[in-house]
Amino acid sequence: MDLAFVLTALITLAGAIAAVWLRNLVHAVLALAVSFTGVAAVYLQLGAQFLGFVQILIYVGAVAILIVFALLLTRGGEVPVGGVHASRWWVGALVSLAVLGVLGWAGAAADPAGAADPSVLSVEELGRQLVTRWVVPLQVLAVLLTAALIGAVLLAWREDEPERTAADREAEE
Protein backbone atom coordinates (compact mmCIF):
# COMPACT_ATOMS: atom_id res chain seq x y z
CA MET A 1 0.00 0.00 0.00
CA ASP A 2 1.61 3.21 -1.11
CA LEU A 3 1.09 6.90 -0.53
CA ALA A 4 -0.81 7.42 -3.79
CA PHE A 5 -3.47 4.91 -2.78
CA VAL A 6 -3.86 6.46 0.69
CA LEU A 7 -4.26 9.95 -0.77
CA THR A 8 -6.78 8.76 -3.37
CA ALA A 9 -8.73 6.86 -0.73
CA LEU A 10 -8.84 9.91 1.54
CA ILE A 11 -10.10 12.16 -1.30
CA THR A 12 -12.71 9.55 -2.28
CA LEU A 13 -13.94 9.21 1.29
CA ALA A 14 -14.01 12.97 1.86
CA GLY A 15 -16.09 13.40 -1.30
CA ALA A 16 -18.48 10.64 -0.25
CA ILE A 17 -18.96 12.06 3.26
CA ALA A 18 -19.51 15.55 1.83
CA ALA A 19 -22.06 14.14 -0.67
CA VAL A 20 -24.05 12.65 2.21
CA TRP A 21 -23.54 15.54 4.66
CA LEU A 22 -23.90 18.80 2.68
CA ARG A 23 -27.21 20.64 2.98
CA ASN A 24 -27.20 22.12 -0.53
CA LEU A 25 -27.80 19.23 -2.93
CA VAL A 26 -25.99 20.90 -5.84
CA HIS A 27 -22.84 21.01 -3.71
CA ALA A 28 -23.51 17.40 -2.70
CA VAL A 29 -23.58 16.30 -6.37
CA LEU A 30 -20.27 18.09 -6.99
CA ALA A 31 -18.75 16.25 -4.02
CA LEU A 32 -20.21 13.03 -5.45
CA ALA A 33 -18.40 13.69 -8.75
CA VAL A 34 -15.13 14.12 -6.79
CA SER A 35 -15.77 10.77 -5.10
CA PHE A 36 -16.48 9.07 -8.46
CA THR A 37 -13.22 10.46 -9.85
CA GLY A 38 -11.38 9.09 -6.82
CA VAL A 39 -12.84 5.63 -7.42
CA ALA A 40 -11.73 5.88 -11.07
CA ALA A 41 -8.20 6.71 -9.87
CA VAL A 42 -8.26 3.61 -7.64
CA TYR A 43 -9.30 1.53 -10.68
CA LEU A 44 -6.32 2.94 -12.59
CA GLN A 45 -3.99 2.05 -9.71
CA LEU A 46 -5.40 -1.49 -9.71
CA GLY A 47 -4.54 -1.90 -13.39
CA ALA A 48 -8.10 -1.70 -14.73
CA GLN A 49 -7.53 1.10 -17.23
CA PHE A 50 -10.63 0.54 -19.33
CA LEU A 51 -12.88 0.42 -16.26
CA GLY A 52 -11.33 3.62 -14.92
CA PHE A 53 -12.14 5.55 -18.08
CA VAL A 54 -15.60 3.97 -18.25
CA GLN A 55 -16.14 5.12 -14.67
CA ILE A 56 -15.23 8.70 -15.58
CA LEU A 57 -17.35 8.65 -18.76
CA ILE A 58 -20.47 7.12 -17.23
CA TYR A 59 -20.44 8.30 -13.62
CA VAL A 60 -18.76 11.71 -13.75
CA GLY A 61 -19.97 12.48 -17.26
CA ALA A 62 -23.49 11.05 -17.29
CA VAL A 63 -24.87 10.10 -13.87
CA ALA A 64 -23.72 13.25 -12.04
CA ILE A 65 -25.11 15.49 -14.80
CA LEU A 66 -28.35 13.47 -14.81
CA ILE A 67 -28.69 13.99 -11.05
CA VAL A 68 -28.12 17.74 -11.45
CA PHE A 69 -30.88 17.89 -14.11
CA ALA A 70 -33.32 15.96 -11.88
CA LEU A 71 -32.36 18.27 -9.00
CA LEU A 72 -33.19 21.39 -10.98
CA LEU A 73 -36.46 19.86 -12.30
CA THR A 74 -37.64 19.12 -8.74
CA ARG A 75 -36.38 22.33 -7.13
CA GLY A 76 -34.06 20.22 -4.97
CA GLY A 77 -31.41 22.93 -4.94
CA GLU A 78 -33.35 24.91 -2.33
CA VAL A 79 -32.52 24.01 1.25
CA PRO A 80 -35.79 22.96 2.96
CA VAL A 81 -36.94 24.55 6.20
CA GLY A 82 -37.43 21.20 7.98
CA GLY A 83 -33.77 20.18 7.67
CA VAL A 84 -32.23 17.78 5.19
CA HIS A 85 -31.95 14.78 7.50
CA ALA A 86 -34.75 12.61 8.86
CA SER A 87 -36.08 13.28 12.36
CA ARG A 88 -34.69 9.99 13.68
CA TRP A 89 -31.43 10.25 11.76
CA TRP A 90 -29.40 8.68 14.58
CA VAL A 91 -31.06 5.28 13.93
CA GLY A 92 -29.72 5.32 10.36
CA ALA A 93 -26.32 6.51 11.59
CA LEU A 94 -26.19 3.64 14.12
CA VAL A 95 -27.13 1.06 11.48
CA SER A 96 -24.50 2.32 9.04
CA LEU A 97 -21.87 2.38 11.80
CA ALA A 98 -22.68 -1.25 12.61
CA VAL A 99 -22.41 -2.17 8.90
CA LEU A 100 -19.08 -0.34 8.73
CA GLY A 101 -17.84 -2.32 11.73
CA VAL A 102 -18.83 -5.70 10.25
CA LEU A 103 -17.51 -4.92 6.75
CA GLY A 104 -14.28 -3.45 8.09
CA TRP A 105 -13.73 -6.48 10.33
CA ALA A 106 -14.34 -8.85 7.41
CA GLY A 107 -12.12 -6.81 5.08
CA ALA A 108 -9.24 -6.56 7.56
CA ALA A 109 -9.35 -10.33 8.03
CA ALA A 110 -9.21 -10.95 4.27
CA ASP A 111 -6.15 -12.80 3.09
CA PRO A 112 -5.25 -12.57 -0.61
CA ALA A 113 -5.27 -16.09 -1.99
CA GLY A 114 -2.49 -15.45 -4.46
CA ALA A 115 0.08 -12.85 -5.35
CA ALA A 116 -1.17 -9.85 -7.32
CA ASP A 117 -1.35 -10.67 -11.00
CA PRO A 118 1.35 -8.51 -12.60
CA SER A 119 0.15 -8.99 -16.17
CA VAL A 120 -2.13 -6.17 -17.31
CA LEU A 121 -5.17 -7.27 -19.27
CA SER A 122 -5.26 -5.31 -22.53
CA VAL A 123 -8.39 -3.57 -23.76
CA GLU A 124 -8.18 -5.66 -26.92
CA GLU A 125 -8.33 -8.89 -24.92
CA LEU A 126 -11.19 -7.52 -22.80
CA GLY A 127 -13.17 -6.62 -25.91
CA ARG A 128 -12.54 -10.04 -27.45
CA GLN A 129 -13.82 -11.76 -24.30
CA LEU A 130 -16.88 -9.46 -24.27
CA VAL A 131 -17.97 -10.50 -27.77
CA THR A 132 -17.09 -14.18 -27.45
CA ARG A 133 -17.48 -15.56 -23.95
CA TRP A 134 -19.85 -12.89 -22.62
CA VAL A 135 -21.85 -12.17 -25.77
CA VAL A 136 -25.22 -13.37 -24.42
CA PRO A 137 -25.04 -11.22 -21.24
CA LEU A 138 -23.96 -8.31 -23.46
CA GLN A 139 -27.10 -8.69 -25.62
CA VAL A 140 -29.30 -9.03 -22.53
CA LEU A 141 -27.70 -5.85 -21.19
CA ALA A 142 -28.52 -4.04 -24.42
CA VAL A 143 -32.17 -5.08 -24.07
CA LEU A 144 -32.15 -3.94 -20.43
CA LEU A 145 -30.73 -0.54 -21.36
CA THR A 146 -33.36 -0.10 -24.09
CA ALA A 147 -36.14 -1.04 -21.66
CA ALA A 148 -34.74 1.35 -19.03
CA LEU A 149 -34.58 4.14 -21.62
CA ILE A 150 -38.20 3.63 -22.70
CA GLY A 151 -39.31 3.25 -19.08
CA ALA A 152 -37.56 6.44 -17.97
CA VAL A 153 -39.11 8.42 -20.83
CA LEU A 154 -42.58 7.03 -20.07
CA LEU A 155 -42.26 7.74 -16.33
CA ALA A 156 -41.05 11.30 -16.80
CA TRP A 157 -43.58 12.04 -19.57
CA ARG A 158 -45.72 15.06 -18.77
CA GLU A 159 -49.29 14.02 -18.01
CA ASP A 160 -51.66 14.77 -20.88
CA GLU A 161 -53.80 17.87 -20.84
CA PRO A 162 -57.03 16.09 -21.97
CA GLU A 163 -56.98 14.08 -18.74
CA ARG A 164 -57.06 17.24 -16.69
CA THR A 165 -59.87 18.78 -18.76
CA ALA A 166 -61.93 15.59 -18.33
CA ALA A 167 -61.48 15.84 -14.55
CA ASP A 168 -62.40 19.52 -14.71
CA ARG A 169 -65.54 18.68 -16.68
CA GLU A 170 -66.51 16.17 -14.00
CA ALA A 171 -65.96 18.77 -11.32
CA GLU A 172 -68.18 21.24 -13.19
CA GLU A 173 -70.98 18.71 -13.51
Place this chain on the structure above:
Amino acid sequence: MSGLTGCLLLSAALFATGLAGVLTRRNAIAVLIGVELMLNAANLNFVAFWRHGVSEGDATGLVFALFAIAVAAAEAAVGLALVIAVYRHYRTAHVDEVDRLRG
Protein backbone atom coordinates in the same frame (compact mmCIF):
# COMPACT_ATOMS: atom_id res chain seq x y z
CA MET B 1 -1.42 -4.44 5.21
CA SER B 2 -1.79 -5.53 1.62
CA GLY B 3 -3.36 -3.67 -1.30
CA LEU B 4 -6.39 -5.91 -1.13
CA THR B 5 -7.08 -4.99 2.49
CA GLY B 6 -6.78 -1.28 1.72
CA CYS B 7 -9.26 -1.59 -1.13
CA LEU B 8 -11.68 -3.59 1.02
CA LEU B 9 -11.51 -1.02 3.84
CA LEU B 10 -12.09 1.86 1.41
CA SER B 11 -15.01 -0.03 -0.10
CA ALA B 12 -16.50 -0.72 3.36
CA ALA B 13 -16.24 2.97 4.30
CA LEU B 14 -17.82 4.03 0.98
CA PHE B 15 -20.66 1.55 1.46
CA ALA B 16 -21.33 2.68 5.04
CA THR B 17 -21.33 6.34 3.95
CA GLY B 18 -23.79 5.60 1.16
CA LEU B 19 -25.98 3.59 3.55
CA ALA B 20 -26.01 6.50 6.00
CA GLY B 21 -27.14 8.77 3.17
CA VAL B 22 -29.92 6.37 2.13
CA LEU B 23 -31.17 5.96 5.70
CA THR B 24 -30.99 9.56 6.93
CA ARG B 25 -31.63 11.96 4.03
CA ARG B 26 -35.15 13.29 3.37
CA ASN B 27 -34.76 14.25 -0.29
CA ALA B 28 -35.27 11.34 -2.71
CA ILE B 29 -32.42 12.54 -4.92
CA ALA B 30 -30.06 12.51 -1.93
CA VAL B 31 -31.19 8.92 -1.29
CA LEU B 32 -30.26 8.08 -4.90
CA ILE B 33 -26.83 9.68 -4.33
CA GLY B 34 -26.35 7.25 -1.42
CA VAL B 35 -27.38 4.32 -3.64
CA GLU B 36 -24.80 5.34 -6.25
CA LEU B 37 -22.08 5.42 -3.57
CA MET B 38 -23.03 1.91 -2.43
CA LEU B 39 -22.92 0.61 -6.03
CA ASN B 40 -19.46 2.14 -6.45
CA ALA B 41 -18.29 0.35 -3.30
CA ALA B 42 -19.50 -2.98 -4.72
CA ASN B 43 -17.71 -2.32 -8.03
CA LEU B 44 -14.52 -1.46 -6.16
CA ASN B 45 -14.71 -4.87 -4.46
CA PHE B 46 -15.12 -6.63 -7.82
CA VAL B 47 -12.03 -4.93 -9.25
CA ALA B 48 -9.95 -5.49 -6.09
CA PHE B 49 -10.76 -9.20 -6.02
CA TRP B 50 -10.12 -9.45 -9.77
CA ARG B 51 -6.68 -7.88 -9.25
CA HIS B 52 -5.67 -9.90 -6.22
CA GLY B 53 -7.41 -13.16 -7.07
CA VAL B 54 -5.87 -16.39 -8.27
CA SER B 55 -7.07 -16.16 -11.87
CA GLU B 56 -4.47 -15.42 -14.53
CA GLY B 57 -5.53 -13.57 -17.65
CA ASP B 58 -9.18 -13.96 -16.73
CA ALA B 59 -11.40 -10.91 -17.20
CA THR B 60 -14.45 -12.17 -15.27
CA GLY B 61 -14.19 -9.64 -12.45
CA LEU B 62 -13.67 -6.76 -14.87
CA VAL B 63 -16.60 -7.80 -17.06
CA PHE B 64 -18.83 -8.17 -14.00
CA ALA B 65 -17.91 -4.65 -12.83
CA LEU B 66 -18.55 -3.34 -16.36
CA PHE B 67 -22.02 -4.91 -16.40
CA ALA B 68 -22.73 -3.60 -12.89
CA ILE B 69 -21.87 -0.06 -14.07
CA ALA B 70 -24.28 -0.40 -17.00
CA VAL B 71 -27.08 -1.71 -14.77
CA ALA B 72 -26.38 1.10 -12.28
CA ALA B 73 -26.70 3.66 -15.09
CA ALA B 74 -30.10 2.19 -16.06
CA GLU B 75 -31.12 2.28 -12.39
CA ALA B 76 -30.11 5.93 -12.08
CA ALA B 77 -32.13 6.90 -15.17
CA VAL B 78 -35.29 5.08 -14.03
CA GLY B 79 -34.89 6.23 -10.41
CA LEU B 80 -34.53 9.89 -11.35
CA ALA B 81 -37.52 9.63 -13.72
CA LEU B 82 -39.51 8.18 -10.79
CA VAL B 83 -38.44 11.08 -8.56
CA ILE B 84 -39.57 13.56 -11.22
CA ALA B 85 -42.93 11.76 -11.58
CA VAL B 86 -43.40 11.76 -7.79
CA TYR B 87 -42.54 15.47 -7.68
CA ARG B 88 -45.18 16.23 -10.34
CA HIS B 89 -47.81 14.33 -8.38
CA TYR B 90 -47.06 15.40 -4.79
CA ARG B 91 -45.23 18.71 -5.41
CA THR B 92 -42.44 17.45 -3.12
CA ALA B 93 -39.39 15.20 -3.47
CA HIS B 94 -39.14 14.43 0.27
CA VAL B 95 -39.59 10.73 0.94
CA ASP B 96 -41.15 11.34 4.40
CA GLU B 97 -43.98 13.43 2.90
CA VAL B 98 -44.96 10.81 0.31
CA ASP B 99 -47.02 8.75 2.77
CA ARG B 100 -50.31 7.94 1.02
CA LEU B 101 -49.86 4.22 1.71
CA ARG B 102 -49.41 4.78 5.45
CA GLY B 103 -52.09 2.93 7.42
